[in-house]
Amino acid sequence: MQASTNGGSRGNPGRGGHGIVYRTDAGAVQAVVVKHIGVSTAYMAECYSILNAAVKAIEKGWTKLYVVSD
Numbered sequence: 007m008q009a010s011t012n013g014g015s016r017g018n019p020g021r022g023g024h025g026i027v028y029r030t031d032a033g034a035v036q037a038v039v040v041k042h043i044g045v046s047t048a049y050m051a052e053c054y055s056i057l058n059a060a061v062k063a064i065e066k067g068w069t070k071l072y073v074v075s076d
Contacts, residue, residue: 013051
């Protein structure tokens with residue numbers, strides 16, 4: 007399973023959020039997550055995105071995860 011993650015904020019700090027797209031090895035989308043996280047720096051939004059990608063993968067039973075982030 008591949009998780010493509012991204013986080014950002016409007017202002018630094020400012021309103022922040024993140025998104026995650028989960029894809030199989032063949033490229034089929036399995037899940038999409040978009041979340042508002044409140045006031046945050048851009049760095050923290052990126053970190054939340056990676057952390058939440060792992061948490062959701064564990065919840066879904068996806069034990070092998072490849073994370074792609076900018």
